[in-house]
Amino acid sequence: MQKIIRLSPEVIGQIAAGEVVERPSAAIKELIENALDAGATAVTVDIREGGLRSFSVTDNGSGIPASELKMAFERHATSKIRSTDDLWQVATLGFRGEALASIAAVAHVKLTTRTADAETGMQAVNDGGVITSIAEAASPLGTSVQVKDLFYNAPVRRKFLKKPAYETAGVTELMARLILSRPDISFRYLADGKTVYFSPGDGQLKNALLSIYGLDVLRMLTPVKGVSGGVIVEGYVGVGDVSRSNRSQEYFFINRRVMKSALLANAVETACHQRVMIGRFPMCALHLTMPYELTDVNVHPNKWEIRFQNEQGVRDAVETAVRTALEATQQEDLLKPRLFEDPLKTPSRQPAPKVTVQAAAPDFRPPQMTPVMPRQAETPQGVSMLRPAETPSGTPPTPRPSETPPALASDDGKKPAPAEDAPLRPLAPVTGALSAAAPTPVMAREPVPAAQEPAPAAPEQQQLPQTAQDAAARLIGVAFGTYILFEYGDQLVFCDQHAAHERVLYERLLRETAQAPVSQTLLVPLTVPVNRTEYAAYLDSQSLLQGLGYDVEAMGEDTLVVRGLPVVLGQTEAASCLRDSLDELAQYGRLDDYDKKLRIATTACKHAVKGGERVPEEELTWLVTEILNSRIPPTCPHGRPLMITVTHTDLDKRFRRIQQ
Numbered sequence: 001m002q003k004i005i006r007l008s009p010e011v012i013g014q015i016a017a018g019e020v021v022e023r024p025s026a027a028i029k030e031l032i033e034n035a036l037d038a039g040a041t042a043v044t045v046d047i048r049e050g051g052l053r054s055f056s057v058t059d060n061g062s063g064i065p066a067s068e069l070k071m072a073f074e075r076h077a078t079s080k081i082r083s084t085d086d087l088w089q090v091a092t093l094g095f096r097g098e099a100l101a102s103i104a105a106v107a108h109v110k111l112t113t114r115t116a117d118a119e120t121g122m123q124a125v126n127d128g129g130v131i132t133s134i135a136e137a138a139s140p141l142g143t144s145v146q147v148k149d150l151f152y153n154a155p156v157r158r159k160f161l162k163k164p165a166y167e168t169a170g171v172t173e174l175m176a177r178l179i180l181s182r183p184d185i186s187f188r189y190l191a192d193g194k195t196v197y198f199s200p201g202d203g204q205l206k207n208a209l210l211s212i213y214g215l216d217v218l219r220m221l222t223p224v225k226g227v228s229g230g231v232i233v234e235g236y237v238g239v240g241d242v243s244r245s246n247r248s249q250e251y252f253f254i255n256r257r258v259m260k261s262a263l264l265a266n267a268v269e270t271a272c273h274q275r276v277m278i279g280r281f282p283m284c285a286l287h288l289t290m291p292y293e294l295t296d297v298n299v300h301p302n303k304w305e306i307r308f309q310n311e312q313g314v315r316d317a318v319e320t321a322v323r324t325a326l327e328a329t330q331q332e333d334l335l336k337p338r339l340f341e342d343p344l345k346t347p348s349r350q351p352a353p354k355v356t357v358q359a360a361a362p363d364f365r366p367p368q369m370t371p372v373m374p375r376q377a378e379t380p381q382g383v384s385m386l387r388p389a390e391t392p393s394g395t396p397p398t399p400r401p402s403e404t405p406p407a408l409a410s411d412d413g414k415k416p417a418p419a420e421d422a423p424l425r426p427l428a429p430v431t432g433a434l435s436a437a438a439p440t441p442v443m444a445r446e447p448v449p450a451a452q453e454p455a456p457a458a459p460e461q462q463q464l465p466q467t468a469q470d471a472a473a474r475l476i477g478v479a480f481g482t483y484i485l486f487e488y489g490d491q492l493v494f495c496d497q498h499a500a501h502e503r504v505l506y507e508r509l510l511r512e513t514a515q516a517p518v519s520q521t522l523l524v525p526l527t528v529p530v531n532r533t534e535y536a537a538y539l540d541s542q543s544l545l546q547g548l549g550y551d552v553e554a555m556g557e558d559t560l561v562v563r564g565l566p567v568v569l570g571q572t573e574a575a576s577c578l579r580d581s582l583d584e585l586a587q588y589g590r591l592d593d594y595d596k597k598l599r600i601a602t603t604a605c606k607h608a609v610k611g612g613e614r615v616p617e618e619e620l621t622w623l624v625t626e627i628l629n630s631r632i633p634p635t636c637p638h639g640r641p642l643m644i645t646v647t648h649t650d651l652d653k654r655f656r657r658i659q660q
Helices: 009-020 024-037 084-089 099-105 155-159 164-181 205-213 215-219 262-271 311-335 497-515 532-540 542-547 574-588 594-607 617-629 648-654
Strands: 042-048 054-059 108-114 121-127 130-137 142-148 186-191 194-198 222-228 231-238 250-254 257-259 283-289 354-358 470-479 483-488 491-496 519-529 551-554 559-566 643-647
Touching (some): 024 142, 024 164, 099 108, 164 205, 164 257, 205 215, 205 283, 231 311, 262 283, 491 617, 491 648, 497 617, 519 574, 559 574
Antiparallel strands (some): 042 054, 054 142, 108 142, 222 231, 231 283
């Protein structure tokens, strides 16, 4: 065994540098945080070859006094804190006093600075942790730090750096986070002489987002604002077409500090469940504001990780704010009317108009099509989606007046019965709804002969009220036996009949099962082995499990016997669902309804009308009316979109009727 010795300052400096300065982006982050703490309102970052050759950070902050310039390069020297009590309410981005010393220990650094009361600037040169010169130099107000040959004296560390393109991507991602964290700061970011980002610094988060993502993405983002448990949550979230294949675009900021948090990422993904497809992730930029003493930023030297005193409360605040924002705008998102608004202006939220669906014109013949996916249960006349059960005489029961959709009529003048409070009868065959199938799946409009009398006017009850409060949609037909076509305002809408019907069934089943938990008794009790943690969670939450529909009793400390379980779960996955519930109880002390919703989604998918099945026109009219007038998410329970739209302007551009 070797003797215990004191390490030299050079070794200590390089060890500390390895914690703080892992790559060029980490060094740039530290320098920018120093600039922001100095009160800068404009910051310029310029990198060459990913920062491997050189990088510089220039700001217009307060500068460093000449008398403190040498001390700025000392380890654990800072102007941010004075005592241990300050660590519990750190309001500055930097506070450890390690950044500049760690960078200088492994690079060639030139620092030029001037304060407001100084006539000239000062310049300090530091090579590998040793100050070689301090002299007067011309300098504007603020500080500029130039760094060259990072890790030149630590070849092992430099060998682990990536190629310039990879390091450039790391700096670019960092700059996006910093721009979004401080919309009040004007950032200019240049890579190899080209401007990548330039933010206006006007304090508006939407303008910061615009400078990074552009106008098309900004239009599809949903503003978030909420307060819960003393936590203020503000920002934007994006789902649907702006979802990503990973979590790289999930940005979180606490008291204007950049951070990474698996806790908050899980909260956002839970709130966005069913609005993004499986395997996709939402994008977001969320600012959290809360008392400094309720957070701990002194977790790691790189300051990316932050701990919360009340983690569950913070998670709930984020999840609630995001879910509320998405639910408030889901009707607007369904048909994207915000495309016609200026996203740079404050959005105005008005009550959604009641939509009526106009049946086909008198000269319109329902689309004739051949089923793409015929099923044995289907009759040549088509399938019904979800309607009230018919009486023994074969006529549908008369709905209550409150159940009848307003101004909704089919070609024969009869109003289709609504789905509210009706028993579930998916895919029930109907008769006389469609004409005989054509040999090919085509859609055709039968022309009116010249000698024929004009078509009679529609009955009085079919006239749609056109007021400022009402909106009208006109059903056109079905394409490829799968996609419902209708006009809505200035848009041509394509609706996936399976996805839309699945969403309607899901929402209905969710309402029915939310009224009271229904439990089914198993014919043969199920034995589920558990560990000590799961058993302890069972003991603490027996009443909660019973209220959800579980009938469970213990048989020793390592086995549970399930005699009954919620109807919606089914026996197939009863053991795994119970274990998952116990794990969640052990970790969070509560249960959400994720498993329940997952089973309901599976049930709705199995019973929804499939693509290729022929559906009567009155059923299509009912479905379109249901999804337009019900405040439902714009996706199916598995995250697939219900509709896509093409505007009138888009068609005019494609046909060259207007210039691009």
